[in-house]
Amino acid sequence: MQPEPEAALPGRTGSSRPGCAERIGLARLTRAYEAGHDLRPLWRRLIERLLDGSIEAGEGLDLSLIAQLLGDKEAGLAIQHAILSSHQLFRSPCAAKPPRLRVLALAAATDMGSNTPIEFLLEESGIELTTLYVMPDIEWPDRLPDHDVAMVIASDSDDCRSALDKIAEAMTHWPRPLLNSPQRIGRLDRDKLYGLLDGIEGLQIPPTACVAREQLEKLARSTLAPSDIAPDLAFPLIVRPRGSHAGRGLAKCENTADIARYLDEHPHAAFFISRFVDYRSADGLFRKYRLAFIDGKPFACHLAIADRWDIWYLNAQMAASSDKRREEAIFMQMFDQDFAKRHRAALTGLAGRIGLDYFTVDCAEMSDGSLLMFEADNTAIVHDMDSPEIFPYKVPQMRKVFDAFAAMLFRRSGRAHEAAA
Structure with a gap:
């Protein structure tokens, strides 16, 4: 079944574009890195091919990921920019030939943490994944690759916004079902989420404000009070750079001196700020839950338990x-x-308010029985990389999550009767 010609999508140029480039992909490279495999020999081989001009597009995108995994985000993004300027379509490895279903993911040109890591969800499903990087200054392909369902995987971050806007303009004419509306993704950033979820029964979510560096400098000098930024804001405060992931730059500031020290260590231009909520359990430990919502139904992904408030699983x-x-x-x-x-x-x-086909939340339980929301987004990693020897209970649980995701794709494509085949 071929999608319609691209005439319905805006900005058609009439020039043909290359086909899909094959790649190792995010899931396999991350799995190898987390298992302790040395990626530097592969990185060196691909760098040589990049420098002599013989690198293939898929290899170039893999090189970009390897650089980021090895800690050189700047180099990784520069390589990605060079590759995506001439090629935007990439195919990930598929466990079945022919594939059971074909999915087209609509991504933004951003770092590896700002698109949904969909490869982990589909790795063993037999569903073929093709990724189209939506570039603001490059027209849509003349013809979309064959797919049964499309899904937006770009996030609500500054460097994804132009891609989301471009997808939003085209989505009313999309030739197949399209999941995760870009307009709904655009409501997930931390300073918008409070307004979206405030007032839900049994849910707590502290307001978060986006502030310029100058405002924090005034806060550090006591020429601005926390309540001048938001009515219920008071020390201690939680501060993080806008656009940061996985707890990078996250800190609790007890007073103005802490704010001053924080600014000395973080030269960013904008920050998210909110009041600290003590979510300790009765035993003195902190517990953070990650849930995935698939077609409105929640699934457990992990529980992290620590004696520190700034938890992430590692x-x-x-x-x-x-x-x-x-x-x-x-x-x-x-x-x-x-x-x-x-x-x-x-x-x-919260499933109804957010309204996405797939998203994740990080949350905690409060002593009064309510649920404390930390964040909701469509890009948190949901994976099965943990050792089955140490975490045997995760194998059936993650299979349950992956199967539910695949079943949703079959339903939305109109081929639900084939999901169990």
């Missing part, structure tokens, strides 16, 4: 504690009967 050292892992296993195994049932009103409310 610094919680879950692999080192059998007690923590036992609690996470129970959380996953009893999720539908326990956590999801206990927070049904809050989870149903």
Whole structure:
């Protein structure tokens, strides 16, 4: 089944574009890196091909990812820019030939953390993934690659906004079902999420403001009070650079001196700021839950437990504690009967307000029984890279998540009867 010619999409030039370039892709490269494989020999080989002009487009995009995995984001983005200026279509490895279904992902030219890591969700599904990087200054392809369903994977970040706008202009004429509306993705950034979710029964979400560096400098000098920025803002404050991921630059500031020290260490132009909420459990530990919402239904992805408030899964050292892992296993195994049932009103409310086909949330449980929201987005990583020997309970749970995602794609494509085949 071929999609319609591109005449319905805006900005058609009439010139043909290259076909899909094959790539190793994000999932395989990240899996190799997390398993301890040395990617530097591959990086050196691909750099040589880049320098002598013999590199293929897919290899170039893989090189960009490797550079970012190795910690050189600036070089990775420069390589990505050079590749995407001449080629925008890429095909990821598929576990089945012919594929059971074809998905077209609409991505933005950004860092590896700012597009949905959809490869992890589809890696063993037998569903073929083609990614089209939507470039503001490059026209749409003359003809879309064959696909049964499309999905927007760009995020609500500054460097994705022009891609989201371009997709929004084209989506009313899209020849296939298109998931994750760009307009709805555009409501997820931290300073917008409070307005979207405020007032949901059983849900707490502290207001977050985006402030310029100059405002924080005034705060540090006490010429501006927290309440001048937002009515209920007070020390201690949570500060992070705008656009940061995975806790980078995240800090708790107890007073103006902390703000001054923070600014000395972070030369960014804009920041997100909110009041600190102490979400400690009765045992003194902090617990952060990651959930994935697929077609409105929540699924458990992980539980991180630590004695520090600024948790993400890696610094919680879950692999080192059998007690923590036992609690996470129970959380996953009893999720539908326990956590999801206990927070049904809050989870149903936020799924309806956000309205995306697929997204994730990070949250915590408060002592009063409410759910504390940290963030919601469409780009948090959901994966099965943890050791099955250490985390055996994750294997069936992540399979449940991946199967639900694949089933949604089949339903939305109108081929639900083929999902179980």
